[in-house]
Amino acid sequence: MPAKATRVAFGEAILELAAKNKRIVVVNADLGKSTMTQKFAEVYPDRAFNVGVAEANLIGIGAGLALSGWIPFICTFACFVIGRFETIRLSISYSHANVKIVGTHTGLGIGEDGYSQMGMEDLTLARALPNLAIIQPADEVETKQAVAYAAEHDGPVYLRFTRQALEPVSPTGYTFQFGKGTVLREGTDVTILGTGGPLFNCLQAADRLAAEGIRAEVINISTLKPLDEELILRSGGKTGHVVTVEDHTIRGGLGGAVAELLSEARPVPLKRLGVQGFGESGDPRGLYAKHGLDPDGIARSVMKFLKI
Amino acid sequence: MATADLAHLISLAREFRVQIIRMLTHAGSGHPGGSLSAIDLLTALYFGGFLRYDPKNPWWPERDRFILSKGHCVPALYVVLGQIGYISEGELLTLRKVGSRFQGHPYPGQPGERFPGIEAATGSLGQGLSIAIGMALAVRMDGRPSRVFCMLGDGECQAGQVWEAAMSAPRIGGGRYRLDNLCAIVDRNRIQNDDFVDKTLPLDPFAAKWEAFGWHVIEVGDGHDMGAIVKGLQSALEVTERPVVLIAHTVKGKGVSFMENNPKWHGVAPKPAEGIQSIREILGVREGDWLDYLRRTPKVAAIVEELQALETK
Numbered sequence: 285m286p287a288k289a290t291r292v293a294f295g296e297a298i299l300e301l302a303a304k305n306k307r308i309v310v311v312n313a314d315l316g317k318s319t320m321t322q323k324f325a326e327v328y329p330d331r332a333f334n335v336g337v338a339e340a341n342l343i344g345i346g347a348g349l350a351l352s353g354w355i356p357f358i359c360t361f362a363c364f365v366i367g368r369f370e371t372i373r374l375s376i377s378y379s380h381a382n383v384k385i386v387g388t389h390t391g392l393g394i395g396e397d398g399y400s401q402m403g404m405e406d407l408t409l410a411r412a413l414p415n416l417a418i419i420q421p422a423d424e425v426e427t428k429q430a431v432a433y434a435a436e437h438d439g440p441v442y443l444r445f446t447r448q449a450l451e452p453v454s455p456t457g458y459t460f461q462f463g464k465g466t467v468l469r470e471g472t473d474v475t476i477l478g479t480g481g482p483l484f485n486c487l488q489a490a491d492r493l494a495a496e497g498i499r500a501e502v503i504n505i506s507t508l509k510p511l512d513e514e515l516i517l518r519s520g521g522k523t524g525h526v527v528t529v530e531d532h533t534i535r536g537g538l539g540g541a542v543a544e545l546l547s548e549a550r551p552v553p554l555k556r557l558g559v560q561g562f563g564e565s566g567d568p569r570g571l572y573a574k575h576g577l578d579p580d581g582i583a584r585s586v587m588k589f590l591k592i
Numbered sequence: 593m594a595t596a597d598l599a600h601l602i603s604l605a606r607e608f609r610v611q612i613i614r615m616l617t618h619a620g621s622g623h624p625g626g627s628l629s630a631i632d633l634l635t636a637l638y639f640g641g642f643l644r645y646d647p648k649n650p651w652w653p654e655r656d657r658f659i660l661s662k663g664h665c666v667p668a669l670y671v672v673l674g675q676i677g678y679i680s681e682g683e684l685l686t687l688r689k690v691g692s693r694f695q696g697h698p699y700p701g702q703p704g705e706r707f708p709g710i711e712a713a714t715g716s717l718g719q720g721l722s723i724a725i726g727m728a729l730a731v732r733m734d735g736r737p738s739r740v741f742c743m744l745g746d747g748e749c750q751a752g753q754v755w756e757a758a759m760s761a762p763r764i765g766g767g768r769y770r771l772d773n774l775c776a777i778v779d780r781n782r783i784q785n786d787d788f789v790d791k792t793l794p795l796d797p798f799a800a801k802w803e804a805f806g807w808h809v810i811e812v813g814d815g816h817d818m819g820a821i822v823k824g825l826q827s828a829l830e831v832t833e834r835p836v837v838l839i840a841h842t843v844k845g846k847g848v849s850f851m852e853n854n855p856k857w858h859g860v861a862p863k864p865a866e867g868i869q870s871i872r873e874i875l876g877v878r879e880g881d882w883l884d885y886l887r888r889t890p891k892v893a894a895i896v897e898e899l900q901a902l903e904t905k
Contacts, residue, residue: 309733330733333765341722341756345764348726351700351712352657354733356726370716371753375723378713380702415702438703 285424287449290480291388293427294445295320298357300428301435302328308435309349309356311335313342318447319359319388339364343371343383350381355435362387362403362444369409376440377413384434385410385442390420391531391559392575393481394447398565403444408536410442411509417462418508420444420480423452426506429460437462444480446531448568451484453504465512467519471501474525474586477516479505479538481531485572488579493586500586511541513549520552527555527586531577534558555589557582593640593822601818604675605635609847609874610895611671611684617867617899619688622696624870625857626745627668629781629815629842633743636821637777638672642829643741647677650708654736657711657727661720662745662779663697664859670694673709718751720744721776725761728774728835739773739829747784750793755805761835762806774835775828776807779815781844783855799839808836815840847874864903868896 302308302324311333316322325332335342339360346358358365365387366372376383390403410418417437421427427445434441453468468483469490478486483504490500501519505512520526526546528539539556546552559575572578576585608631616622637643637658646652660669667687673679686692693699693707697715701707711727714720724742731738748754761771780798782789789795799809808831812824821840828836844858845851848870862870875892877885886893 330768333729335756335760335764338756338760340719340753341725341760344719344722344753344757345726345729345760347712348723348728349730350726351723352727352730352734354730371719374713374716375719379700379723381712 285452287451288424289447289449290421290424290427290445291318291320291447293424294386294431294443295323297428297431299324299327301432302331305355305435307353307355309333309354311342311346311356311358313337313339313360313364315360318361319386321359339368340371343368344375346383347375347379347381350383351379355382355384357384357386359386359388361389361401362406363401366403366406366409366442373413377416380415381440382438383440385440386445387442388445389447390444391446391481392563392571392577393531393568395568395571396565399563402563404559404563405533405536406444407508407532407538408540411536411541415439416509417441418444419462419506420508421460421506422480422483422504423450423454425452425454425458426460430506433460433462446481448481450481453483453487460506463507463510463512465506465515466504467501468504469500469502471499471523473499473523474501474527474590475519475523476500476502476527476529476582476586477505477538477542478502478529479508482529482572482577482582485577485579485582486529489582489586492579492583496587496592498586498590498592505538508538508541511545513545516542516545517550520546521550524552525590526552527557527589529577529582530558532558534560555585557585598818598822601635601640604639605632605818606874608635608668608671608675610871610892611674612667613862613867613870613874614895614899615667615670615684615687616861617864617902618685620861621688622667622861623664623859624862625783625844625851626662626665626779626781628846628848628851629844630662630665630743630779631668632816632818632846633777633779633821633840634668634672636818636825637741638676640822640825642825644738645676650678654738656738657724657740658709659712659714659720659724659727659740659742660698661714661742662717662748663715663720666698669698669709676709678708717745717748718753721754721757724774724776725757725764725771728771729764729769732769732771732773739775741775741777743777743779745784746778746780746782746795746798747789747792749778749795749798758802758805758807770833771835772832776835776837778837778839779842780839781842783844783853783858785858787855802837806834808834810836810838812838812840815842816846849873864899867899871895
C-alpha cells in the first residue's frame with residue numbers, strides 16, 4: 285500500500301460513508317481543497333456548506349446542525365479551528381453537540397508554509413475539554429476506520445490529520461478500536477509511544493536501536509482521549525522506560541497525557557519528544573531531522589535517555 | 593391581535609417581572625437589567641402565538657427553536673419556561689445554587705438529561721446566532737416548517753462572530769436553502785456591562801449594517817409596547833426569501849425606577865429590600881397603598897415575606 289496523507293484518506297472515507305449515512309454533512313471554511321472534501325461537495329451539494337474564512341461561525345453552525353440531529357464534519361486547518369477554542373468549548377463541548385471537528389495540516393509535517401499554518405498546540409487544548417474524544421490515525425487504513433467510527437460515536441470528536449503522506453504502519457487485518465492503542469512491535473527495553481506523523485519513523489528508529497542491542501516496543505496511540513491507560517502502564521511497567529513521540533508541542537499533548545498518567549499511577553522515567561518551541565518553514569523531512577523526529581533523531585534520543 | 597389578548601400578554605409580562613426579581617434576589621447575583629428589557633419581547637414571542645411549541649411534548653421535532661444568545665438574561669427565559677409548564681415554580685428558586693440545573697447561564701444538559709426549552713449553551717456573547725443558523729439549515733434540510741429565533745443583546749453585537757453569522761445567513765448554501773425561517777431579535781437596550789454602548793463602542797448605523805449584509809430589518813420603536821412588539825413579530829413572520837432581524841428599542845431595567853437605564857444594574861442582583869421595592873413598582877402600587885395591597889393579595893404577600901426572610905439570613 286503506498287504512502288498517503290491522512291487528510292486524503294479522510295476525503296475518501298467521508299465520501300464513502302456519506303453514501304450510506306445520509307445524516308453526514310460537511311462544512312468547510314474556505315479550505316475544502318486542502319481538507320480534501322471538494323469531491324464530497326460535488327457529489328453531495330445538498331449536504332456541503334462553505335462558510336468562508338469564518339471559523340467561529342463554522343463551529344457554531346456545526347453545533348446547530350448537530351443539535352438538530354445531523355452529523356456535521358467541520359473541516360479546516362487544526363490551528364484555525366482549535367484556535368477558536370472558546371467557541372468550541374461552549375457551542376460544541378458544553379452544548380454536548382455531536383460535531384466531528386476535523387483538523388488537518390498538523391505539525392512540522394506541513395513543511396514550507398511555516399508555523400502560522402501548523403497545528404502545534406491543538407492536542408493540548410482539545411484535551412482540556414471533558415467530553416471531546418481525540419483521534420489521530422497513523423495511516424490510510426486506520427484513518428478510514430477511525431472516520432467511520434467517529435461518524436457513529438455519540439458525542440463530539442476531534443480528528444487530527446496530516447498534510448504529508450504517511451507510510452503504512454498498521455498490521456495486516458488491522459481493526460481500529462476506539463480508546464485502544466496498538467503494539468506495532470514488541471520489545472522489552474524501552475516503550476516508544478507514537479502518534480500520527482512520526483510513527484513510521486519510530487519503527488525505523490526501533491530497527492536502528494535493535495542494531496545496538498536495544499529491544500524497543502513501539503505502540504501506536506491513535507486515540508489520545510480517552511487514553512489506553514492499561515496498555516501504557518503495562519508496557520511501561522515491563523520496559524521501565526517510556527518515550528513519547530509526536531509532531532506537536534511537547535507541552536500537553538501525548539507527552540503531557542502520558543506524564544500525567546505515569547506520575548500518578550506508576551512512576552516510570554519518561555522522555556517526551558516533539559516540538560520544543562515554534563515550528564518554522566522548510567521541507568518536512570528537513571524539519572523532522574532538525575527537531576529530532578527522524579529515525580536517527582529518535583534513536584539518538586532513546587539511547588541518551590537509556591544512558592547508552 | 594384583540595385588545596383582550598394584548599391585555600393578557602401585558603399582565604403575563606408583569607407577573608414574569610415579579611418572578612425575575614424574586615429569582616435574582618434569592619440567587620443573590622445575576623443580571624436584572626437585561627432580563628427586564630427582554631421580558632416583554634419574550635412574552636409576546638412565547639405567548640402571543642409566534643413561537644410554536646407543544647407544552648406536553650417539549651421535544652416535538654417540528655417545534656420552533658429559541659436560542660438566547662445573550663445568555664446572561666436566562667432568568668427571563670426560565671420564568672417563561674416555567675409558565676409553559678416545563679419547570680415548577682419552586683424549582684426556579686434554585687437558580688445559581690449548587691446542584692441545580694438552573695445554571696447562571698443557559699446549559700442544555702447532557703444527553704439523557706436535556707433541559708426542555710434550552711436548546712444550546714450560551715453566555716459567551718457572540719455565539720448564539722451561528723448556532724441558530726445551523727439549526728435553521730438543519731430544519732430546512734429535514735423539510736420541517738420550524739422557525740429559529742435568536743435573541744441577541746446590542747452590546748453583544750460588538751463581537752466579530754455576530755457579523756460572521758450575519759454575513760453568512762442570507763447566503764449560506766448558495767441559495768439552496770433560503771433561511772427565511774430565521775429571525776434574530778436584538779434587545780437594543782443601549783447598555784452593556786461596563787457602561788452605555790455608545791460610550792463603549794457605538795454600533796450605529798445599526799439597522800444599515802444588517803441591511804447591508806442582506807437581512808430584512810424591522811424596527812420596534814418601543815420594545816415594551818406589547819401592541820408594537822406583536823405587530824413587529826407579525827411582520828417578521830411574513831418575510832420571505834431572507835432572514836429577518838427585529839431590532840427592538842428597549843429600556844434596560846424596565847419597570848424598576850432605580851434600575852431603568854442605569855449601567856449599574858447590568859449584573860447586580862437586588863438586595864431583599866430592593867427586591868421588594870422592585871416588585872411594588874412593577875405592580876404599580878404606591879408606597880402608601882402597599883400594606884393594604886399585600887393584605888388583599890396573599891400571593892404577592894407570600895413572596896414579600898420570603899424575600900424579607902432572606903434579609904435575616
